Amino acid sequence: MPKSITVDRVSKTYGSGEDAVHVLDDISISIPEKQFVCILGPSGCGKTTLMKMMDGLIDLSAGEIRIGDNVITEPTPEAALVFQNFELFPWRTTLENVELGLEILGVDKSTRRERARTWIDRVGLDGFEESYPSELSGGMQQRVGLARALCVDPEVILMDEPFGALDAQTKDKMQTQLLQLWEQEKKTVVFVTHDIRESIFLADRVLVMGTKPSSIVEDIEIPFERPRWKRRVEIENDERFAEIEQLLRERLGLKAEEEPEVVQ
Amino acid sequence: MATADESPLRQRLTLSMDDRNHQLILQAGFGVFLLALYSAFAYLGYPSERIPSILMIVEALQVQIAEEGLLGAVWDALYAIFIGFFLATLVGIPMGILMGVSRTIEELLDPYVNAIYVVPYAAIVPALIVWFGTGIRIRVAICFLFAFFPIVINSFEGARTTPEGLLEVAESFNASWLFTMKNVVLPYEIPYILAGLRMGIGRAVRGLVLVEIIVAVTGLGGLIQNWSAAFRLEGVISVVLVLMFLGVTLPWLMGKVYDRLIWWDVERAGF
Numbered sequence: 155m156p157k158s159i160t161v162d163r164v165s166k167t168y169g170s171g172e173d174a175v176h177v178l179d180d181i182s183i184s185i186p187e188k189q190f191v192c193i194l195g196p197s198g199c200g201k202t203t204l205m206k207m208m209d210g211l212i213d214l215s216a217g218e219i220r221i222g223d224n225v226i227t228e229p230t231p232e233a234a235l236v237f238q239n240f241e242l243f244p245w246r247t248t249l250e251n252v253e254l255g256l257e258i259l260g261v262d263k264s265t266r267r268e269r270a271r272t273w274i275d276r277v278g279l280d281g282f283e284e285s286y287p288s289e290l291s292g293g294m295q296q297r298v299g300l301a302r303a304l305c306v307d308p309e310v311i312l313m314d315e316p317f318g319a320l321d322a323q324t325k326d327k328m329q330t331q332l333l334q335l336w337e338q339e340k341k342t343v344v345f346v347t348h349d350i351r352e353s354i355f356l357a358d359r360v361l362v363m364g365t366k367p368s369s370i371v372e373d374i375e376i377p378f379e380r381p382r383w384k385r386r387v388e389i390e391n392d393e394r395f396a397e398i399e400q401l402l403r404e405r406l407g408l409k410a411e412e413e414p415e416v417v418q
Numbered sequence: 419m420a421t422a423d424e425s426p427l428r429q430r431l432t433l434s435m436d437d438r439n440h441q442l443i444l445q446a447g448f449g450v451f452l453l454a455l456y457s458a459f460a461y462l463g464y465p466s467e468r469i470p471s472i473l474m475i476v477e478a479l480q481v482q483i484a485e486e487g488l489l490g491a492v493w494d495a496l497y498a499i500f501i502g503f504f505l506a507t508l509v510g511i512p513m514g515i516l517m518g519v520s521r522t523i524e525e526l527l528d529p530y531v532n533a534i535y536v537v538p539y540a541a542i543v544p545a546l547i548v549w550f551g552t553g554i555r556i557r558v559a560i561c562f563l564f565a566f567f568p569i570v571i572n573s574f575e576g577a578r579t580t581p582e583g584l585l586e587v588a589e590s591f592n593a594s595w596l597f598t599m600k601n602v603v604l605p606y607e608i609p610y611i612l613a614g615l616r617m618g619i620g621r622a623v624r625g626l627v628l629v630e631i632i633v634a635v636t637g638l639g640g641l642i643q644n645w646s647a648a649f650r651l652e653g654v655i656s657v658v659l660v661l662m663f664l665g666v667t668l669p670w671l672m673g674k675v676y677d678r679l680i681w682w683d684v685e686r687a688g689f
């Protein structure tokens with residue numbers, strides 16, 4: 155069962171004394187189960203830090219994070235993290251990369267092979283089971299990263315700018331595919347991005363972080379109904395889309411986009 | 419060496435010789451040129467009358483093989499190199515890995531490992547002779563000491579630089595320490611270890627040369643000593659050539675093994 159995520163008055167300071175960097179300041183977020191949340195924020199504001207804390211990889215300086223009723227103190231199989239820069243094992247094939255989590259959980263070889271193959275198919279990588287990451291394009295590599303996270307069947311999926319390193323076209327495709335997967339089988343998703351339009355297209359709800367020490371400066375619902383994956387053009391042309399985009403730009407401290415003048 | 423991936427800078431001064439045979443021809447041709455140059459000096463008797471001709475050197479080699487047990491001495495030398503190298507591998511790799519994954523162990527061992535590198539071996543050989551004699555054991559000991567440093571340092575470097583991200587991936591799935599060592603650190607290490615082994619074998623050969631020269635009683639060093647006592651330079655040169663041959667071929671063989679085993683490399687993976 156997908157679980158809720160509660161971030162309860164969390165702060166984070168790296169280092170101590172003169173070198174201390176206060177990154178996150180008293181952040182509280184409550185994400186109900188099966189919600190798809192995007193987090194927007196300027197570079198260096200602590201998005202990765204927050205994601206890794208939710209995954210149990212980094213200790214909190216104050217506060218508490220819960221997945222369902224469990225307080226997170228170390229990584230659990232309930233949450234899976236998709237890393238900002240893929241982090242695939244270069245000496246493992248697609249299949250071996252995807253089954254990593256199950257291998258660590260001690261699932262026997264034939265079962266984990268089968269489940270890994272299923273996920274490889276679902277993310278559209280069939281035929282590349284035996285390829286090494288260096289033989290795959292960036293988009294394909296992140297599919298492997300996605301399949302690796304989903305393969306352990308987590309309740310909660312944490313995605314840290316998963317498409318940040320991809321070109322626009324590949325990114326479009328990946329977004330559509332992600333929605334298609336998610337809209338079939340809803341899980342709780344936290345998705346960090348720099349890309350405002352991406353966040354509006356994907357999320358039920360968008361949170362904006364300020365500059366460090368950051369807190370949440372905006373929290374809005376995205377009204378477009380689901381399934382959305384087939385309706386990108388329609389959604390992006392909706393006037394509410396432009397309004398939300400404008401609002402988010404302002405909250406991120408970006409100037410209004412000026413229409414370039416068309417010279418006839 | 420591959421010519422396909424040369425940088426533009428190197429390409430300018432690189433003849434297009436994708437063909438392995440062309441490279442061999444070029445290398446052999448240069449060898450012939452060097453031999454001819456040497457012969458010219460020997461023939462002209464410049465700068466000394468006593469430069470032995472190539473023919474004399476070859477004859478000296480034949481004599482040694484037939485009468486003075488050169489092959490046996492070469493065999494002993496190889497034996498010492500491999501045993502010393504093998505022991506250095508056995509100790510050096512695990513030690514390097516432990517230093518790489520634990521700061522405490524690194525700080526504990528680092529000065530001593532570095533000390534082994536800077537020991538003035540020529541100066542301590544007399545002491546080693548007292549402990550190990552003048553036979554095979556001192557040769558093994560010196561080869562071990564020489565090979566040890568590059569092996570331990572490379573293995574350390576690999577373990578220490580294991581990408582943080584990959585370690586985090588394993589951690590995020592709650593992997594045990596043992597799993598992480600076996601499936602993250604060790605595979606990442608392999609190119610580093612092999613590089614260390616390649617350097618290690620080269621240094622083992624250099625250690626052997628040193629010990630042969632200083633402990634000039636038995637083995638190849640003994641042969642050199644005999645020839646040079648008789649002022650027979652062709653003999654000295656012939657043994658030195660044998661040592662040089664070992665020095666070139668062993669690391670080359672190791673390089674072949676390296677190319678065979680490596681199925682991914684750090685550069686291509688973009689670390």
Ligand SMILES: Nc1ncnc2c1ncn2[C@@H]1O[C@H](COP(=O)(O)OP(=O)(O)OP(=O)(O)O)[C@@H](O)[C@H]1O
Pocket residue numbers: 168169175177195196197198199200201202203204366
């Ligand atoms: N291990 C660390 N030690 C000290 N400071 C750190 C550490 N990790 C991150 N920081 C600092 O914390 C801040 C937030 O880093 P973080 O990586 O979480 O930001 P981010 O929002 O993910 O940035 P980006 O958009 O570039 O991915 C940065 O200013 C960074 O310098």
Ligand SMILES: [Mg+2]
Pocket residue numbers: 201202203238314315
């Ligand atoms: Mg980040």
